Amino acid sequence: MNSTKVFLLALVMVVLGGFITWFTMAVAMQVKPAIDTTEATRAATQQAEEAALEAEVRLAAQIEELNEKSQQLATRNEELTQENQQLAERVAELTAQIETPPPVSNTATGEDSAQTGGLPVAFGAYGDLEQLLDADWAGMAESVGRMHEMIEELFTKILAGEEPTMDEQIAIARENQSLSQYALQVIGKLPTSSTGNGEYAHPITLSNLTAELLDQAGVPLSDAQRSSISDLGQQYEKSWQALQAGYGPETITLEKFIDELSIKQEFMEGSRRQLSSAQLEYATPANITDRTRMDVLSPVVMTVGLGRVVRGKDAESLKSNYMDAVSNYYGIDRAQLDDLGYVFENWLSAVQPVLTPTASSVADFYNLDSAVVGGQAHVRVVQDLLASATLDEAMREKLRTQKLFAVPVLVE
Numbered sequence: 001m002n003s004t005k006v007f008l009l010a011l012v013m014v015v016l017g018g019f020i021t022w023f024t025m026a027v028a029m030q031v032k033p034a035i036d037t038t039e040a041t042r043a044a045t046q047q048a049e050e051a052a053l054e055a056e057v058r059l060a061a062q063i064e065e066l067n068e069k070s071q072q073l074a075t076r077n078e079e080l081t082q083e084n085q086q087l088a089e090r091v092a093e094l095t096a097q098i099e100t101p102p103p104v105s106n107t108a109t110g111e112d113s114a115q116t117g118g119l120p121v122a123f124g125a126y127g128d129l130e131q132l133l134d135a136d137w138a139g140m141a142e143s144v145g146r147m148h149e150m151i152e153e154l155f156t157k158i159l160a161g162e163e164p165t166m167d168e169q170i171a172i173a174r175e176n177q178s179l180s181q182y183a184l185q186v187i188g189k190l191p192t193s194s195t196g197n198g199e200y201a202h203p204i205t206l207s208n209l210t211a212e213l214l215d216q217a218g219v220p221l222s223d224a225q226r227s228s229i230s231d232l233g234q235q236y237e238k239s240w241q242a243l244q245a246g247y248g249p250e251t252i253t254l255e256k257f258i259d260e261l262s263i264k265q266e267f268m269e270g271s272r273r274q275l276s277s278a279q280l281e282y283a284t285p286a287n288i289t290d291r292t293r294m295d296v297l298s299p300v301v302m303t304v305g306l307g308r309v310v311r312g313k314d315a316e317s318l319k320s321n322y323m324d325a326v327s328n329y330y331g332i333d334r335a336q337l338d339d340l341g342y343v344f345e346n347w348l349s350a351v352q353p354v355l356t357p358t359a360s361s362v363a364d365f366y367n368l369d370s371a372v373v374g375g376q377a378h379v380r381v382v383q384d385l386l387a388s389a390t391l392d393e394a395m396r397e398k399l400r401t402q403k404l405f406a407v408p409v410l411v412e
Contacts, residue, residue: 119204120211121226123233126204131185140182141212143175144296148285150175151294155287161361179296191240193256194302194403201299203236203267210271210283210297217282228274236267252382253401257306258375264299265372290368300368303407307371309364310406315355318408319348325406326381330398336389343384350377355410366407378405 119127126132150172154164183200190205192198199205207229211221221229243259275283288294292303310325312318323344327334337344354370366374382399385391391399 119208120215120221121204121207121229121233123204123230124237126190129189131182131189132204132208135182135185135208136178137208137212138216140178141209141216143178144209144213145216145282147172147175147296148288151288152285155291155294155362155365158365159359159362176296193253193260194306197302197304198260201264201302203233203264203271206268206297206299207233207271213297214275214279214282217279219276219279219282221279225274229271232267232270232274235270236263239263239266252379252386252399254375254382254403254405255379257302257403258372258379258405261299261302261368261375262372264302265368268299291365292367292371294365298368300371303371303375306403306405307366307374307407308404309366309409311360311363311409311411313411315348315352315410318355318410319344322347322406322408326385329402329404330385330395332385332389332391332395340384340388343381343388346384347377347381350380351408355408357410357412360411363409363411366409370407370409374407375405377408 119132120137150168154168154172157164179200182205183196186199186202186205187195188199190199190202192202211226211229214220240260240263243256243263247256272280272284283297285295290298290300292300292307295301308325310318310322312321323334323337326332327337351374354373386396386399
């Protein structure tokens with residue numbers, strides 16, 4: 001019952017109580033004769049008046065009691081409203097924690113990470129995460145091993161100009177199902193700027209898949225290697241936190257994505273340096289390592305659907321094609337971009353280190369280096385356009401929020 005209903009009830013009781021008092025007195029007065037002629041009559045009249053007064057007093061006391069209870073109920077209603085608000089705030093807080101779990105815990109030193117929750121490699125707050133503890137690491141690693149073999153063969157065929165058969169593609173997709181199921185289970189459980197593949201590409205996932213794969217291959221990680229990789233995981237967590245602390249309202253979405261991709265690349269490169277040559281043979285297949293849509297043990301999986309290949313036979317055609325791509329991405333007139341030539345000259349200089357001639361047949365399967373360098377260069381172009389160009393709000397919104405980026409490929 002809310003305070004308004006309590007007040008109305010009290011009001012009804014007050015009105016009703018007053019009516020009863022008046023009605024009782026009126027009845028009493030009706031029995032009083034116009035002329036008191038006997039002592040008996042006077043005594044009866046006096047008794048009736050006293051009874052009416054007593055009734056009035058009792059009703060007044062009851063009304064006062066009801067008013068007091070009404071006030072108490074109104075006060076309690078306010079308290080409950082406040083408690084409900086506090087509960088709603090707490091629910092929102094817990095929901096936020098579920099969506100972005102805290103990446104730092106009392107295992108920050110990584111000293112006992114190998115034992116935490118039974119994971120081969122653990123660090124940060126993830127050693128106790130249910131989705132990781134329940135994951136079928138052995139089954140997923142078996143799928144990864146079989147996929148590596150099939151994809152390496154497929155890459156060789158594509159490089160030779162052959163098209164993959166439907167049966168080959170179905171076989172790979174079938175093996176990928178266990179990885180897809182895991183990726184769905186960890187959505188929202190591991191911090192990322194790009195939910196979906198971002199959680200799957202988290203170092204805690206890739207390091208444990210790699211550890212299980214090597215164990216099955218008969219070249220398991222040593223305790224020292226596990227410890228070193230855990231330390232690298234802790235460094236990743238610190239880098240992630242530092243990046244989040246440095247972002248502000250003007251930070252564009254793509255910058256956050258490319259920053260994440262970059263520190264994941266640093267972690268992966270550091271982890272691979274801990275491996276022996278025999279281990280690298282299984283963890284990094286020669287032809288497909290870090291290639292998009294081919295290597296499932298690389299952060300490059302984050303870029304699927306977001307990295308758009310821009311081809312060119314030479315530097316000038318590549319720059320021109322890139323300008324066309326930017327025009328299409330954001331709806332900016334090409335002539336307007338031509339007036340900002342220096343922006344695209346700077347882009348061309350920035351991507352120069354990854355412009356290695358590539359066979360046209362495999363140009364779409366860019367590598368992680370090209371994605372990171374191309375993404376960082378694209379971020380600077382977006383920032384320059386926001387600062388320099390006369391754009392309408394729709395264009396600016398696309399520049400600020402889209403995660404699409406160009407990956408430059410120099411084709412042979």
